[in-house]
Amino acid sequence: MTTRFKNLDGSGPQPFGTVFKWAVADKLAGRRRKSPDHAPVPRVEPDLTLLHTPPAPGEGARLTWLGHASWLVQLDGLSLLIDPVLRDAINVVIRRNVPPGVPIDKLPPIAASLVSHNHYDHLDLPTLVDVGAPIVTGLGHAPVFKGTRLGVTELNWWQSTQVGPVTVHFVPSQHWSRRGLNDANQMLWGGFVVEGSTARVYHSGDTAWFKGFADIGKRFPGLDAALLPIGAYDPEWFMSRQHMNPEDAARAYEALGARRFLAMHWGTFKLTDEPLDEPPRRLDTEWNRRGWPREDLHVLPVGGTLTVRAG
Template identity: 85%
Template sequence: MALRFKNLDGSGPQPFSSIFKWAVADKLAGRRRKAPARAEVPRVEPDLALLATPPATGEGARLTWLGHASWLVQLDGLSLLIDPVLRDAISGVIRRNVPPGVPLEKLPPITASLVSHNHYDHLDLPTLEKVGAPIVTGLGHAPVFRGSGLGVTELDWWRSTQVGAVTVHFVPSQHWSRRGLNDVNEMLWGGFVIEGSSARVFHSGDTAYFEGFKEIGLRYPGIDAAMLPIGAYDPAWFMRRQHMNPEEAVQAFEDLGAARFLAMHWGTFKLTDEPLDEPPRRLDAEWTRRGLARERVEVLPVGGTLTVRHG
């Protein structure tokens, strides 16, 4: 079957031989890096009273890290979720290392849930059904939500939709998609630029480093905060085609021309071979090496909140 979607550079998913080598052959041969399945990752209790009321028009965007790639984004009187995965485990198999930043039952009312792609650590159907908000996602995802009662808006790359007063743009990422046995790249993956009256923020979704960051920065200048992944990169020979390491994430940040870097996609689920708590140390070292201003990078604790606005 021909793949429906490809990356901007024409590439598709990893061949099965590479997946088998990493997941089975290298593991049996003892060639994979060993690291504990758990680690201490900072978490704070969220300010639920603050989160109950989104910022009004002109008050910027409030960003709360829920763990992994999950965020609560609040602006212009709306509360949005991005890639909410708030249960104790992915598909009942990979356990959380740290509880969600805000428990599902304590979230404020959600206007829409934004889903970057269909991998189970980004699209958790039981979480989305309990939230009950309409879905904004890439092309081809409607079958996942059939029977859920959730409305679905599908977008191609560079297309936009309105959620209240907020504009949501779907932008490319360098990744792939699969949810079942026979649906490789049948659903489009990507990231989001969320634009309100006084803030513009970017969430990359899952992505390798690619030239597309420069194009996103050119099309959407003045990004106030870029939520970028820094984990799930080891071993590099296998992961670099689908995930960034911290050094590549800093380059992506500079390509975007964003004002602030917010780290994500680390510390929550043990998906790859590096230690769960290693990515922030590498990020800090790269930030220092490049001589970038410290106030421009944030490694929030799970449950931590930051407000950004233009200027």
């Protein structure tokens, strides 16, 4: 099957030989870095009473990290989920290092679930079915949801849709997609800009560093928050084509021109070789090296909440 989608630079998925070298050959040969499957990651109990009252128009956006790339984004009276993966494990084998910030049964009513791409650590079908909200995602995803009775809105890069008073824009990322053996890049990957009356929030999805960050920043100036991945980068010879390390994420934040950096995609699932708790330490070092204001950096605990607004 020929690939349907490519990155902005024309690149496609990793060749099978490269994947085999990383996943099998280097592992058997002992060439991969070893680190524990678990590590302490801060988690707080969320204020469920607060979360069940979304900010009204004019009150900005309330952002709650649920772990990994999963967020509860609340603005203009609505609650949205982005990449919700709230079960104990993905693919049965990879178990959570830390419980989700808010369990499914404690979530407020959700107006829509935004899904950046079809990898199992971002598109968890049982979670999405249990939530029961309509789906907003990239082109080609409708077959995943066949038989679920969930409404699906598919978007191309730079297209938008309305969820009540909130505008959801689908924007490029540097990644790839696959959910089965023969569907490489048949479904479009990307990120989201969620735009309300007094807040504009960017969620990158999974992405490597790419020049598209500057394009996103130009099309959506004044981003109040950039939710950026800082984990799943080791070994970098393989992962740098699809994920960012903390230093890459700092470059992305700079290119976007966002006001605040919120870290994600670390500490929840052991997907790659670095220690689960290493990414925030590297990000902290890079932030200090650049001399940026500390108040603009937010490494929330799982379950932690931050409210942002324009101006």
